[in-house]
Amino acid sequence: MKYQQELKDSIRKALPGLDVVIAWSAGYDPLHATPHFIRREEDIDRLEIGPFSVHNLATYLPGLRGKKVGIVVKGCDSRSVIELLQENLINREDVTIFGFPCTGVVDQTKIRKALGHTGKVDFCQIASQTVVIGAGGEEHKLRLSKVLADKCFSCQYPNALISDHFVGEKISPSAQTEGGDDLEAFENMPLPERFAFWQKEMDRCIRCYACRNACPMCVCRDHCLAESRDPHWLSQEDSVRDKWMFQLIHAYHLAGRCTECGECQRACPMDIPLLLLKKKMNKEIKELFQYEAGVDPEATPPLLSFKMEEENIKEREW
């Protein structure tokens, strides 16, 4: 990544005033990065940014409230930071934001599908638009665009929307403005098929709540309704009903707050297409209230406000 050195320098300068800077470093194999907590000067060297910087590090911010935290954000991550600021869950003065122009991150599921088997990966090289992966003794050449996350294709905010230090030059957003083809296709499915689809997908949920815990906007964390008896919304039964209901709770609680970072779906070890629900919610929120979360730190989420006359709600027609 071009600006990596510049970013390291920037962090090095800021580190003395900060308790920790959250960034990424290399993960357990060449196809993975991992969140990297920089506390000491020597930690900076291991910082790496690039297409494997998939994690939305904003998720960690509320838990570090009260500390001076630096955070490296992609454009999409910065929207989560904005949303957290908007909800007063973090203090602006405690957070130092490092932005860089993001050219997209990979979707591990897509790589896995393209390679067939990624258990044994020896190396990975990315040169401009090509990814070369050595796995199981074979060399696979893939076009980068084949393995980029869906959200990157419709990305409107490749540069951090809010930052204290921005390295590199800002780049222009992707040309494709309409995201969510999968949503459109799904909405064209007959209702009974959709109903069946969710039951099938939710059936394999193991209730690990990685979707929730990876979500930067799931700020209830330890006090989530999912595991509570008072209020007692869900049982601990291994039933599609309870598992599905949890996803509805998640989606509804994110209404008007979700920035579509996709962490829920990425985190899901069972690859359940959870983002679909959030995309639908966002689409309706946008249509109803012309509102997009994570763009303006001063805005109020639409479900926490109202208008006496709602232009787009025609409830009297029923």
Place this chain on the structure above:
Amino acid sequence: MPVLKGKELRIVGFLCNWCSYGGADTAGVGRFNQPTDLRIIRVPCSGRIDPLFIMKTLMNGADGVLVSGCHPRDCHYAEGNFYARRRLEVLHRFLPILGFEPGRFEYTWVSASEGQRWQQVVTRFTEQIHKLGPAPKIAGPEASATLRQMEAVL
């Protein structure tokens, strides 16, 4: 036992105490005949109706959910129904993605004086639900066979 087989469907209403519950009372006082399917849960304000109650009710197998509150601007608590309107509208638009027919859930406004309107609302909603028929049921934990069939269909 709860649903009269072949006669009724399971319809649950969430009504605010001040307007719509009163409207339903007014309808009763006026002896305005209504279908018997609806069971009403009384809450203080439509603003108290967390859309998750509606989702939960549908998930629990209700065939229809009807919500009614005070007309906008008439809320006993000044603003409750304004919040409710946004939240319920979002829910209304969201439900189809799950595969629920949009008509399984409706929300409306009935004031305490509108006994006749309440009668119409109940009648119309009940008819709407009967037209849709029983809601599709979610497979229980033991229903892996059903799930495999679904997979075959998809």
Place this chain on the structure above:
Amino acid sequence: MSVSLTYAYYPGCSSTGTSIEYDMSSRAICAALDITLTDVPNWSCCGSTPAHTVDHTLSSALSARNLCQVASMGLTAAVTPCPSCLSNLKTAQHRMKNDSFREKVSKLLDKPADITVETKSVLQILVEDYGIEKIKAKVKKPLTGLTVAAYYGCIMNRPAEIMNFDDREHPMAMDNIMTALGATVVPFPLKVECCGASFGIPRKDVVMRLSGKLLDTAKEMGAMALVTACPLCQMNLDMRQEQINSANGSKHHMPIFYFTQLMGLAFGLTEKELGIDKLCVNPRTVIDALGMEGNSKEKSQ
């Protein structure tokens, strides 16, 4: 804005007989105003009285047939001079909002009944679509010196929820046109009263009484002539004026114009093309007196 107005024109049966002058004058003034009227091809009866007293569905099917014809012309609005036809067309449209009724009609038509065409009267398009101000601008020979009462009849505006035009008790459309033409309009309290038309055959005495009262009141209010917008009203008041006189012992000699005829005169069209000669009560003296006062005024200005 100079988008020319174009309508499908549905003349109605009367226009080929008793009210031919209404048809002539309507076409003439529309031409004068650059309003394009295209005749509905192969039009049939609207399903009026004779049909709708027997069978509502059949009656509506007749209207629906004509509306389908309009739709096939690629036009979205149809216009007719006759309020009775209009009433029937609109009633059919109103009934067809009911799905099951529409299905019955469609069955009779062997095709789906059209529910998109808009229907209006000639009077309505003149005031609503064309505009009084523009009419005023077209006046060449103001009708100064003419004092008229405008008589709308009972169905032009009623039932209000179906006809959806002007005030059901106190319409002003014709009054305003007449004023624009330079005529003096007297307040006519009976402007929406019944002339007795439906009783024209079985109970002539009723017609004599009701229409007589209209003539009495018009005269009392100081009108020199009545102006109408309905073939049936015009016929009762004009053709039967002598019968009314003899039945009531009155001595009315009150010309009964179609409003379109007076518009034509004001626009400077010839009496011939307006069918003035078709009127029963001779309007000569009234017409001859037209413009006298006004012309002198114009000069003085």
Place this chain on the structure above:
Amino acid sequence: MKIGVFVCHCGSNIEGTVDTAAVAAAAREFPGVAFATDTMYTCSEPGQEEIVNAIKEHQLDGVVVASCTPRMHEQTFRRTVERAGLNRYLFEMANIREHVSWIGKDREANTNKATDLVRMAASKLLHNRPLLSKQFDINKRVLIIGGGVAGIQAALDCAEGGLEVVLVEKTTTIGGKMAKLDKTFPTVDCSCCILGPRMVDVAQHPNITLYAYSEIEEVSGYVGNFDVKVKKKATYVDWDKCTGCGICMTKCPSKKATDYFNEGIGKTTAINIPFPQAIPKKAKIDADFCMKLQKGKCGICAKVCPSGCIDFTQQDEFVTEKVGAIVAATGFDLFDWTVYGEYGGGRYPDVITSLQYERMLSASGPTGGHIKRPSDGKEPKNVVFIQCVGSRDKSVGRPYCTGFCCMYTAKQAILTKDHLPESQTYVFYMDIRATGKNYDEFTRRAMEEYNAKYIRGRVSMIYPKGDSLLVRGADTLMGTQVEVDADLVVLAVGAEAAAGAAGLAEKLRISYDSYGFYMEGHPKLKPVETNTAGVYLAGSCQGPKDIPSSVAQGSAAASKVLGLFSKDKLASDPQVSVVDIKRCIGCGKCMKTCPFGAIKEIDFRGMKKAEVIETVCQGCGICTSTCPQGAAQLQHFTDNQILSEVNALCQF
């Protein structure tokens, strides 16, 4: 928990279509139910005793009554269980009358539904907890909105009872509609002579603060502690200085101002005092007609005013009053009758309203008490009254009966004959509704002694004929059409809620019907209460009323206020929201959405938390449905309580 279930027959009201014994039998199988029975009248004394005894005998710690709507008897039964030593919130009601037995006759379906409702109530009750009220201070002042006869009565009664009263009147004088009347039925005594002294009492009472020409801008707070912002509209006259001498009126050159007090019969001056007995007797400038305010020229009134009180720069002024209770007495306005095209729609000057006729009959009115036709000033000979104009008429959206028109029409017929002995009156009526003391006798007198010709039928058309009006209508008793030559037509126009009633209701957070009339707490048992604690109703704002009823309601509302204030502290409703501090993450969403500012942020061991101010919380529960982690829970309507009802109804 040991629950007792009491299924009420309500005589045959419920038992007629619900098998209450079967419901009770089914209830015995419900979790927690230790006792269940059906009773004839649960709310009766023996019925309540039965509950008390059962609680003692079976050691019940929760009670379900299946009977009428909780809006009717919830309080009754809460007191009952309290008498037996239970907390009043360990009680639930199942509404099997209004919601079951009265809306259908299918006994099987009704019994089944009633059983369901009892199951819901019982399962909710399992999650109920005892709740205790908190005491709070009250502000023993009362605001009365509207200075008509009802408001005056309420104000005087409250003031006499020792309360400080704030009386707000929209127009420049109190007196309301009654002040405009010439005489009252059925005694035919002078309206102003009865009302005048009472108006003076208001002006002079040390406990009453009167804001005339003022309106309510904003109401916040709750029973015992309302904050009311009053807008004192600009009069361009300094009322502290104005003596009401009226010199300005004699000199004002703008003499074509609308005379609102006289219902537009005649004109008045731009600066005016509406009538001689006005309270307060202060002048006000009608800005629409004042030459100085419109064109900047004139200012004569300022020159002639002996006390120098004219102030053309005056602006609206706002004052805030703190009160503990509010009485709405906003009265009525006349229906806009001009929608009746058949009556001329307002085009014929000699078709007037009954209230205009009152002004004409009044000696202090614009005609000095002489009946004159507005068109030409002639005395009419034939006067036609048409009743039910904007009453009992669905086609104009006014299906209700105004109730007092029959009576005042009879009165006006009598007065017409008194004023013009040669005249003949005709009354077109639908039915005569004269159901008060001496009322029917009164209408009889109009017919029999004053020879008013009553014609039962509606008028289909009025049109001018010569210089008179031809009134054509039906005589349904004779089965004929009738035509009457009338010199003057008086329309008995029906009443509707006063202009702006709906807007005020929204500020007061009370409900109103589709005609704008305010909803009483209960149609029979709470005629002057509303569903908002501390807000009461008096007079026609609740529905059309004649004078005695309005006065009675004024007094009733006052007695309610005095009763409320007889305690030094009020008990707060414990059905408020409570934040579980362990679950709260301090996100503040609840604070954002609370309409009452009842949630504050506190610091708990260095963490932000939300806390509910119990006495401010009104119990709407918006915070509960806003809080994503369910930390804020509205007591008595907690998530678990509502979920238990859902689960009782729907188990897959």
Place this chain on the structure above:
Amino acid sequence: MAKVQFIKSADVKPWLAELAKEHRVFAPSYDGEALLFRPFDPEQEIVLDRAATMPPKKTIFPQSEKLVDFTYSKDPENLSRIKIDAKANLPEGSTVVFGSRPCDARGFTMFDRVYLSDKNPDIYYQARRKNTLFITLACRTIENTCFCNWVDSDPCDPTGSDVLAIPVNDGYLLESVSEQGEKLLNSKLLADGSSRRAEAEKICQEIAGSINNTKDLTLAPEKLLAVFDNMEFWEEVSAKCLSCGACTYLCPSCYCFNITDETTGMKGKRLRSWDNCMSAQFTMEASGHNPRPTKAHRLKNRVGHKFSYYPTIHGGVISCCGCGRCIKSCPAGIDIREIVLKAIDFVPAAVEE
């Protein structure tokens, strides 16, 4: 002496179909993008060339199992006298898991020491364990996340299995490990495999030989105890933890559970469902006090339990089978190997007096 049979690749499905007549058979197949042990379905492709997303843990230790059905009944004479009828829901029938990996099967041996103790056997576990047979497939490739060799195992380890299947050129060599396993090898579709034994052994050796990163974890129990009170250490290693349950729920050797009762009306059930020591609810006490209040405490528990406390009371056996799923599925990329090694290498800073 173990029974040795050979099966051609093409005969696997027919053999499973045969087995399915008598047993519930589970085999790895795709559900969406996740490879899961699912009830055998001849229509579905069985995927054996990679490790499944999820171990076959549910077959013996269901995500949520109904232990007891209970019903309340009232004495009609005295409604407040309530009787409870409880009915245990003991699992019935037998199950065969095909295609599990040595680590998967070995994982259950960690359960056994806890749930099958002589003093207090868990009857539910016992019933399933006894009747669930594993036909385990030896691994041919070692994935980046694999580390069975660190925890005293290897890619051909038969521990915990009933049959070990070793992939050979055109099929699988099936070796019975247990008596029950031997009974599974009686099908006509199987041929005697003795002749292929050498080939299989060679393959096993080859695989074992390809591993060269073995770490010695002998010191782990003691070193982890040494850092027990060093919260700074644990806070640092847990910083990126999201406190979700992916690692524990996908772990073949995590056996914690939670018990809840769900009652509706007069009926209820007692559920045993997976618990997760990463969750804030784990060891949460009714008072609201939690002895493990932060994720650092909880991650310490997970690592400590597996590599220190369990071995201490169970004869040195590390309660981790080295499958690496916790690494692969962790949304934050936490690598348990790294933590253990860090603890072993940890040198406390010299305390200055």
